[in-house]
């Protein structure tokens with residue numbers, strides 16, 4: 001059975017003909033427009049405008065925006081398939097899709113009517129590129145305690161002061177969703193790139209996501225009108241960042257499945273070409289074991305992502321933990337698969353001729369962004385306890401009744 | 403009444419001490435984390451068929467069980 005058949009019969013079982021058709025289209029696009037160039041972008045630390053345009057022209061940047069606001073109105077399964085395919089091609093490009101989508105999602109759910117009407121149609125076509133600016137030099141995981149200050153001015157506008165670091169696509173984005181504190185209350189604002197007091201500097205030399213055009217942002221007395229506030233003071237972190245991060249975790253989880261598939265495909269090719277001890281690598285049981293684990297773990301991660309997607313479309317509250325679990329499992333899985341992929345390629349895995357070294361570097365990043373593995377572990381365990389206590393209560397109530 | 407029961411059932415998951423009065427300040431229970439906030443919005447939307455939007459983001463709408471019930475009833479009346 002070829003890998004493609006295997007995939008069609010496996011996790012895609014529940015997918016509709018439309019979703020399968022979309023998958024075919026995304027695969028062809030990624031094979032043609034991304035796979036041949038991803039290593040080059042990584043080396044250049046640059047995403048060419050052409051690929052961003054191509055993604056926009058295919059409607060990928062507005063995928064999750066409702067159709068009445070110019071978007072594609074994709075269901076989560078189709079969007080997940082898109083993320084998986086882009087993740088197979090280039091993690092840096094996936095990060096563009098991720099952070100742009102996070103801004104779209106925050107505005108779709110919590111934007112005012114005016115903000116939605118002004119920005120979503122432009123974000124949908126890619127005329128405006130969005131980026132998500134939460135992390136700061138001193139604050140990462142403890143995100144609700146960001147140090148950027150927001151001050152209300154007499155004329156009703158707001159002044160932002162602070163620094164944001166590690167902002168994906170910060171070099172090329174037009175619109176930033178920025179988080180700060182107003183008198184101790186977390187608050188979110190849209191900041192356009194040409195606002196006086198806003199400036200950005202490129203970050204280079206990263207381990208992975210090298211073409212993700214990261215920047216450090218400075219807000220130095222940057223004044224924005226009240227209409228740029230997303231949500232209300234006090235709700236910036238729990239609700240606005242919460243909605244964006246939930247979306248980001250789903251993209252990253254699905255993207256990690258794609259990244260791992262890229263590794264697996266590279267390994268299936270390589271182990272059929274390279275011979276040691278007189279036989280192809282694929283004949284060695286210890287190599288087979290690594291391939292088996294890759295195949296199994298990729299499938300498991302995809303199922304978690306598919307389930308999270310189904311729950312998302314049903315707007316089921318359980319989707320939040322399902323997404324967190326999928327992101328956690330898929331990112332640790334991708335890091336392990338990428339590490340084994342380098343191992344299988346030996347020295348060639350460390351060189352520039354093969355893509356696995358890029359996958360390996362990018363996979364490490366996946367364990368850090370959108371809530372690190374430790375943060376996911378903390379949340380998932382805590383939630384496990386909450387579930388357990390509730391189940392016990394329900395059981396004891398049943399017991400006392402019966 | 404039924405709305406109150408459903409909300410209470412949902413909250414029970416997040417509250418260690420299950421006996422929160424209908425007018426007790428939920429924020430004072432230390433219960434309101436970002437995880438809870440996101441669950442609550444999805445729960446209200448799914449269970450009661452309303453859309454919580456940026457105009458509803460007022461702490462007074464979420465402070466007590468009674469306040470949440472009032473928000474749902476107001477949204478249902480204007481839907």
Ligand SMILES: Cc1cc2nc3c(=O)[nH]c(=O)nc-3n(C[C@H](O)[C@H](O)[C@H](O)COP(=O)(O)OP(=O)(O)OC[C@H]3O[C@@H](n4cnc5c(N)ncnc54)[C@H](O)[C@@H]3O)c2cc1C
Nearest residue numbers: 132133134135139140141166167168209368369370372374
């Ligand atoms: C390539 C790249 C792209 C990024 N893009 C963006 C972006 O677009 N927008 C944005 O806002 N941010 C972005 N980030 C930042 C990213 O979200 C943060 O790196 C992440 O949230 C972790 O924060 P930190 O790096 O400050 O680590 P810290 O929070 O300082 O954590 C350091 C270590 O301690 C662990 N740790 C922290 N708290 C706990 C705890 N309570 N219990 C146990 N362990 C803990 C962490 O897991 C980590 O291993 C990006 C980062 C990278 C590397």
